Amino acid sequence: MIRYCVNCDAERNLREERRRQSLVVKGDRIEFAAPVLVCEDCGETVAEPGYDDAVLQTAYDLYRERHGLLTSSKIVELRQRYAFSQRALCRLLGWGEVTIQRYEKGVIQDRAHDEVLRSLRDPRRVLELLDGDSDKLTPSERERYRERAQAILEQERSAWLLREVEGVLRYRVPDLYNGFRDFDLDRFIAVVLWFATYVERLSKTKLAKLLWLADFKNFRDHGVSITGATYARLPFGPMPDQFQLLLGLAVEAGAIMLVEESFGEYIGEVVQSLKSADDAAFEEGELAALEFVLTKFGQYSAKELSELSHKEDAWRNRAQGELISYDEAKGMRILDLSSLPNSSQQGRGHDKEE
Ligand SMILES: [Zn+2]
CATH class of the missing domain: 3.10.20 (Ubiquitin-like (UB roll))
Structure with missing residues (x-):
């Protein structure tokens, strides 16, 4: 040149x-x-x-x-996600017509504008703005952007739902009721998937008890739960708080499905895995706790597990609905290696179809 x-x-x-x-x-x-x-x-x-x-x-x-501000390419990406023109986005936000253009070219946005832009990651926020807008956009523009934001929301529905619920269920403070771990929905779903993969005809009530045993076993051995779930005393044994909701989320996340099956007298739901369990989701000690619970209790029926749980102080010393402290883990005889015969020869690799 x-x-x-x-x-x-x-x-x-x-x-x-x-x-x-x-x-x-x-x-x-x-x-x-x-x-x-x-x-x-x-x-x-x-x-x-x-x-x-x-x-x-x-x-x-x-x-x-x-300084933790969106870069210009992130701003472009955010705008293009909804197919907004630079000017249309400015009008929607009530900003000067060339504000976005300047940010995309490099001019550094202040923190207040940065927060507004960040909030647009959530399609629900964009829909809110579009619904609230009366004359900033033409009706046809508004309709077009609305459709787009709606389509994105549908696509990401599960992710937003999961994030939302997790946010509500988190205690924020690790304590004896979550086993010193903030509730972690991904881990919860990973454990559900793990048991659904290796246990045949896994009923919901049985799963509830296996989760309890695994979390408390891990707490007893390592001082921390696997999932951060909170357990309450219910008539048929301990059960994770919001269990139905959490199972619904595992379904929504595509990890499991719930299938109706008959259990003699009545019809119940069985938890079936839709993909393979991922051992990499767990630390070595956690995997050992899961293996322990699977080997020891995998073949017990929900009823047998319920009866066993009723012998534990963790369950007996509580009122109906009361939360169970992880502190009880150390006194749980059900977790002692020698106290019970192994329920089964079943272990990992046992073929479900057999
Ligand atoms: Zn020269």
């Missing part, structure tokens, strides 16, 4: 080179490497609008990353 070099005061051949840059952005010194044009004769950098803009944009984005 031939350009005028100020230093040589002549037309010179230029080449591209990566050079260290150091710029001050809003009082912060930002250092980085970026491509620049260099005169082949004198070695000085030569200004060129395209290159200068790219250097500035890189510096602004590094500043944004350092």
Whole structure:
């Protein structure tokens, strides 16, 4: 490329080179490497609008990353997710017509605007804005954007639902009722899937007890639960708080399905896995706790497990519906290796279809 070099005061051949840059952005010194044009004769950098803009944009984005603000490409991505034009998005947010354009080109947004932009990740927020808008957009624009946001919401429905419920179920403070772990929906679903994979004809009530045993076994051995679930005393034994809801979420997440089956006199639901259990989701000690519970109790019926649980102080010393402290784990005879005969020869790798 031939350009005028100020230093040589002549037309010179230029080449591209990566050079260290150091710029001050809003009082912060930002250092980085970026491509620049260099005169082949004198070695000085030569200004060129395209290159200068790219250097500035890189510096602004590094500043944004350092301060936890959305980068310009993230802003573009967010806008394109809903197929908004720059101007339409400005009007919807009640901002100046060129605000978004400037942010996308590099101008750094303030924190208040950053938070507004971030909130748009949630399609429900976008729908709210579109519904609230009276004359900022034309009816046809509004309709088009609405359809798009609605389609995204449908697509991501499970993820939003799961995140929402998890947020509500978290205790925020690890204590003796969640086994010193914040409730973790992904882990809960992973354990449900694990038992659904390895236990035949797994009824919901049986699963509730296996979850309890696994969480309390892990707490007893390692001082922390696997899932962070909270358990309450119910008539047929301990059960995770919000168990029906949590199972519904495991279904929503595509991990399991609930199938009606007859258990002699009555019809009950059986938990079936829709994919393979993932051992990598667990630490070694957790896997050992799961194996222990599977080997020892995998073949017990829900009724047998219910009767066993009724002998435990963890269940007996509580009123109906009362939460069970993980502190009880150390006194649980059901978790002692020698106290019970193994229920089965069943272990991992046992073929469900046999
Ligand atoms: Zn030169």
